[in-house]
Amino acid sequence: MTGNGQGNGRNDSVGTSYVKVDAWERVTGRAEYAADVRTPNALHAKVLRSPHPHAIIKSIDVSRAEQLSGVKAIITSKDFPSMDELKDSFGGELMVNARDLRRMVLADDKVLFDGHGVAAVAATSLEIAEAALDLITVEYEILPVINSTADALKPDAPLLHPDVYTKTLKETPDKPSNLASYVESGWGDVDKGFAEAAVIVERSFDSMMVHQGYLEPQACTARWDNEVCTVWTSTQGTFNGQRMVSTLLQVPLHQVNFVPTEIGGGFGGKIYTLVEPIAMLLARKAGRPVKFVMDRSEVFRATGPGSPQQSTVKVGARKDGTIVAAQGSLVMDAGAFPGAPVAGASMVTFGPYKMEHFKLEAYDVVTNKPRVQAYRAPGGTPAAFGVEVVMDEIAEKLGMDPLEFRKINAVSEGDPSTNGRPLPKVGLKEVLGQVEGSPHWNAPLEGENRGRGLALGFWNGAVAMSSATINVNVDGTVEVVSGHVDLTGTRTTMTQMAADMLQLPPERVSARVTDTASGTYTDVTGGSRTVYTQSQAIYNACESVLNEMKALAADQLKLNEDDIEYADGAFSAKGNPETTLSWDELAGRSRTRGNGPISGYGTSGRLKGAPAFAAHLADVEVDPDTGKVKILRYTCFQDVGKAINPAMVEGQIQGGAVQGLGWALSEYYHYEDGKLRNPTLLDYRMLTALDLPMIDTEIVEVPADDSPYGARGVGEVPIIPPAAAVESAIYRAVGVRMTQLPMTPERVFWALHDDGSEQ
Amino acid sequence: MKVPVRFSVNGDDRDLYIGAHKTLMEVLRDDLELTGTKEGCGNGNCGACTINLDGKAVNACLILGVEADGHEVQTIEGVSEDGTLHPLQQAFIEESALQCGFCTPGFIMSAKVFLEQNPSPSEQEIRTAIAGNLCRCTGYDKIVRAIQAAAKLA
Ligand code: FES
Ligand code: FES
Numbered sequence: 001m002t003g004n005g006q007g008n009g010r011n012d013s014v015g016t017s018y019v020k021v022d023a024w025e026r027v028t029g030r031a032e033y034a035a036d037v038r039t040p041n042a043l044h045a046k047v048l049r050s051p052h053p054h055a056i057i058k059s060i061d062v063s064r065a066e067q068l069s070g071v072k073a074i075i076t077s078k079d080f081p082s083m084d085e086l087k088d089s090f091g092g093e094l095m096v097n098a099r100d101l102r103r104m105v106l107a108d109d110k111v112l113f114d115g116h117g118v119a120a121v122a123a124t125s126l127e128i129a130e131a132a133l134d135l136i137t138v139e140y141e142i143l144p145v146i147n148s149t150a151d152a153l154k155p156d157a158p159l160l161h162p163d164v165y166t167k168t169l170k171e172t173p174d175k176p177s178n179l180a181s182y183v184e185s186g187w188g189d190v191d192k193g194f195a196e197a198a199v200i201v202e203r204s205f206d207s208m209m210v211h212q213g214y215l216e217p218q219a220c221t222a223r224w225d226n227e228v229c230t231v232w233t234s235t236q237g238t239f240n241g242q243r244m245v246s247t248l249l250q251v252p253l254h255q256v257n258f259v260p261t262e263i264g265g266g267f268g269g270k271i272y273t274l275v276e277p278i279a280m281l282l283a284r285k286a287g288r289p290v291k292f293v294m295d296r297s298e299v300f301r302a303t304g305p306g307s308p309q310q311s312t313v314k315v316g317a318r319k320d321g322t323i324v325a326a327q328g329s330l331v332m333d334a335g336a337f338p339g340a341p342v343a344g345a346s347m348v349t350f351g352p353y354k355m356e357h358f359k360l361e362a363y364d365v366v367t368n369k370p371r372v373q374a375y376r377a378p379g380g381t382p383a384a385f386g387v388e389v390v391m392d393e394i395a396e397k398l399g400m401d402p403l404e405f406r407k408i409n410a411v412s413e414g415d416p417s418t419n420g421r422p423l424p425k426v427g428l429k430e431v432l433g434q435v436e437g438s439p440h441w442n443a444p445l446e447g448e449n450r451g452r453g454l455a456l457g458f459w460n461g462a463v464a465m466s467s468a469t470i471n472v473n474v475d476g477t478v479e480v481v482s483g484h485v486d487l488t489g490t491r492t493t494m495t496q497m498a499a500d501m502l503q504l505p506p507e508r509v510s511a512r513v514t515d516t517a518s519g520t521y522t523d524v525t526g527g528s529r530t531v532y533t534q535s536q537a538i539y540n541a542c543e544s545v546l547n548e549m550k551a552l553a554a555d556q557l558k559l560n561e562d563d564i565e566y567a568d569g570a571f572s573a574k575g576n577p578e579t580t581l582s583w584d585e586l587a588g589r590s591r592t593r594g595n596g597p598i599s600g601y602g603t604s605g606r607l608k609g610a611p612a613f614a615a616h617l618a619d620v621e622v623d624p625d626t627g628k629v630k631i632l633r634y635t636c637f638q639d640v641g642k643a644i645n646p647a648m649v650e651g652q653i654q655g656g657a658v659q660g661l662g663w664a665l666s667e668y669y670h671y672e673d674g675k676l677r678n679p680t681l682l683d684y685r686m687l688t689a690l691d692l693p694m695i696d697t698e699i700v701e702v703p704a705d706d707s708p709y710g711a712r713g714v715g716e717v718p719i720i721p722p723a724a725a726v727e728s729a730i731y732r733a734v735g736v737r738m739t740q741l742p743m744t745p746e747r748v749f750w751a752l753h754d755d756g757s758e759q
Numbered sequence: 760m761k762v763p764v765r766f767s768v769n770g771d772d773r774d775l776y777i778g779a780h781k782t783l784m785e786v787l788r789d790d791l792e793l794t795g796t797k798e799g800c801g802n803g804n805c806g807a808c809t810i811n812l813d814g815k816a817v818n819a820c821l822i823l824g825v826e827a828d829g830h831e832v833q834t835i836e837g838v839s840e841d842g843t844l845h846p847l848q849q850a851f852i853e854e855s856a857l858q859c860g861f862c863t864p865g866f867i868m869s870a871k872v873f874l875e876q877n878p879s880p881s882e883q884e885i886r887t888a889i890a891g892n893l894c895r896c897t898g899y900d901k902i903v904r905a906i907q908a909a910a911k912l913a
Binding site for chain 1 (some may be wrong): 774778780788792793794795796797798799800801802803804805807834835836838839844847848851852853854855857858859860862863864867882885886887889890891892893894895896897898899900901902903904
């Protein structure tokens with residue numbers, strides 16, 4: 001059975017690599033992204049950003065800037081409504097409370113990171129807006145900088161926030177702290193477990209801040225027409241964004257319309273409204289539309305990067321290879337405001353493994369860096385890095401093949417997940433079986449300084465709310481309308497699924513993403529949830545369409561509804577296929593003879609989770625003279641439940657794996673005393689085509705229990721294993737264990753040439 | 760200060776008064792409304808703004824509009840002819856070589872110039888040719904395959 005079987009294979013639109021429905025616009029340059037939006041009479045915005053990572057704002061003097069010809073509005077945090085009323089928290093992938101979000105957009109009394117916005121200007125040209133920034137005088141009182149979580153947790157550390165008290169399940173502390181929260185999870189008694197272990201490995205790991213690296217910088221245009229504001233923007237969630245600005249600006253939801261443009265990548269980083277409130281406030285003050293486009297250095301300095309982690313992982317196993325105890329501690333850097341991805345990281349850390357005794361502690365710590373946002377499997381990559389490296393080492397100590405060790409300990413249906421609840425049907429064992437039989441695993445790897453590494457990844461998959469409306473036109477063509485922002489193919493998969501469920505050729509279906517004013521609510525596109533939950537919403541909408549069509553057919557054929565059956569575009573009398581009306585004929589009659597237009601609406605919000613597992617294999621060659629690691633061959637194995645569109649599934653897996661490889665090898669925020677030294681795409685090194693081989697994918701399909709096709713989320717798992725797969729390969733190539741990300745040539749070189757202590 | 764320039768864009772002669780400090784990317788996007796040329800970085804490090812200038816692939820954010828005076832510019836908008844997609848455009852669609860698509864115009868412009876000079880390249884030559892273009896969504900695999908496929912088609 002496929003999932004709950006509801007949408008099962010009605011025609012072959014699902015499971016084929018149907019061409020992306022919006023590809024033509026993209027290859028011709030017609031697709032309209034946020035910075036491409038043109039609005040008559042629009043002003044251009046620029047933001048003045050703090051050069052100091054931590055300072056009190058003593059005064060801001062905008063009077064000279066206001067005098068500059070062409071300047072139409074200037075705002076500071078004082079232009080937001082008073083903050084006492086801003087208590088809401090917002091979801092998306094990482095929660096943030098409204099007051100913190102507001103202070104992320106423009107600093108209040110204090111700047112908390114290099115690049116923190118202080119004031120914003122709207123002017124008739126970008127040049128004038130830039131010149132105006134130079135005329136604003138800000139008086140700062142510089143404060144000591146908290147560079148790292150280690151700095152932040154020192155007993156005498158200066159506090160970022162006098163009102164942050166550590167949240168725990170235990171009693172509330174009486175003093176404020178840079179430790180915003182502490183979470184513990186697990187079961188059993190790890191000390192007892194370790195006492196029974198034949199082999200124990202314990203190591204500490206470190207990683208640095210990284211960026212999602214979406215190629216399109218944040219951008220938006222805001223226009224007020226009387227009381228109503230239209231915002232064209234690049235966002236992963238229009239309804240989520242609409243709610244954030246509505247709260248921040250105290251404007252009711254029906255007076256804000258978020259219009260999603262094409263989005264040039266998000267990866268979790270385009271959920272918070274970091275640009276929209278600025279454009280909206282400036283536009284309201286100036287009485288003209290305002291366009292605000294971030295430049296790349298602003299994207300690096302002042303959006304929400306991915307959280308770095310310091311972790312310690314300890315695992316004990318019996319002689320037979322079973323894991324008896326696993327323990328971890330994750331110290332996570334949230335940046336300037338509380339909210340590191342503690343939950344995600346805790347969930348994935350030991351996710352693939354059965355453990356008798358298990359304990360995990362996670363810390364959410366504030367530092368003088370931009371507040372992190374979600375980044376593809378938030379928290380997962382650095383957490384899994386430590387775990388998988390330790391698992392590799394344990395296998396080695398036991399004299400066991402790393403795949404064999406994984407097979408012994410792999411979780412399956414009914415085993416407790418890291419949150420304690422039993423896992424639904426999952427495909428980890430099948431993934432490992434696929435590895436075992438694969439050409440890559442079985443190909444010999446020869447040559448000096450070469451090695452092969454294996455690592456696993458797990459992501460639980462979010463669920464949340466989705467919805468869709470399906471309208472039948474009088475010519476029988478079909479429109480799917482949804483508020484789900486299309487990041488990497490939502491319109492295409494919606495087209496395929498609706499075509500399958502309605503048993504129509506996909507060419508007769510089109511799918512559109514609507515604005516908040518004309519579509520119904522959906523949560524953000526993210527968390528590897530979109531196809532999964534949207535499939536159920538589409539199914540429900542299609543059911544309702546089919547019911548209406550059947551009612552009309554019954555009426556026209558003078559039969560009972562129960563006597564009508566539908567197949568392949570025709571409504572016929574049961575047992576009498578001669579009495580029939582085609583889909584198109586019936587659609588045509590709907591205008592004049594039915595109860596009104598045929599339209600179905602479907603929602604979904606109560607699916608079970610659909611956890612996904614992956615294994616990656618990396619072959620590398622290490623140059624001992626330079627420390628450079630070259631990826632020779634790379635294969636991703638992943639249980640996707642059901643590949644609605646195999647080519648797009650492969651593409652998402654390949655892209656995720658390569659982001660993970662960038663995190664493994666070259667990407668990091670280079671801070672010196674709180675100042676970001678590499679806010680360019682030259683010095684922040686994302687991998688290029690030249691750094692990589694082809695990325696092979698092997699898709700495994702173990703359908704999830706729930707949803708019409710049993711499709712599991714694909715997007716996030718592939719970023720989790722690469723760092724550890726590469727590390728294990730490096731170890732096998734040259735015999736050194738790397739414990740810091742990224743594993744740059746310098747670090748590998750020093751690991752090889754020094755006494756092993758990394759620089 | 761504004762200065763007069765004349766250059767050909769996608770086959771049409773254009774006479775413009777442009778700000779002397781404006782990059783060619785800004786002139787194309789803002790003055791000519793050819794927004795298919797994308798800005799990913801503004802300083803030559805992402806390739807999203809790649810255009811064809813007199814048969815060379817260049818980053819439009821790294822040259823001034825005034826430098827285009829007297830030259831021939833082709834942008835992504837000029838690549839398909841009479842509504843027929845160029846083999847590269849066709850191959851990018853068929854090979855699923857795009858996700859968000861923000862990088863796509865730049866890759867197609869780089870690859871087009873490259874294939875004109877090297878019609879049957881090796882995988883490594885393709886990777887070198889597009890090393891100045893960043894893509895964050897695809898991991899490049901399908902982009903390399905699309906360029907290989909286009910080379911076979913042409
Ligand atoms: S915008 Fe020109 S290279 Fe990035
Ligand atoms: S497809 Fe998104 S950056 Fe290339």
